[in-house]
Amino acid sequence: MSEIARVLVMKLSNGVEWGLHCCVSISQSDGPVSAARLAELHGVPPSYLAKHLQALSRAGIVRSTPGPVGGYAFTRPAAEVSVLQVVQAVDGPEPAFRCTEIRRRGPLALSPERCEKPCAVSRAMATAETAWREALAGISVADLAGRIDQDSSGTAMRDLRSWLAGAP
Secondary structure (H helix, E strand, O other): OOHHHHHHHHOOOHHHHHHHHHHHHHHOOOOOEOHHHHHHHHOOOHHHHHHHHHHHHHOOOEEEEOOOOOEEEEOOOHHHOEHHHHHHHHHOOOOOOOOOOHHHOOOOOOOHHHHOOOOHHHHHHHHHHHHHHHHHHOOEHHHHHHHHHHHOOOOHHHHHHHHHHOOO
């Protein structure tokens, strides 16, 4: 991974990781999964996780069903939900890099007329951001579930479905 890609990835909150894992988990359930159950599964604080699940709900990725057998379920197939959509739901759509036109400051400051196009730093960061977003847009939650299953020799999703089915 390039240094620019590392910088972009480091800006993501823990909520993105939690949201993605929850989405994979929800994708394996036949019914809604409660926030408390997802927090238990992933060993994370329920109140903090609930905040991220609400963000996924506001973005239209999952829907919340109230009641004793309620919880979160996808609004569409997991194959139609991209990793980028989850990232943007949790952390927002803003770019990781924001150019502040530093070249217009200090003793060698350039005039606004000499700054008509973005500088090399801004262009490099925009290129990395575009590549990063395109890569994440090309991976679905269903793809993640499949890759997690491959990493576990085909047992992870089976075990997850069994755990979810046995949930109160």
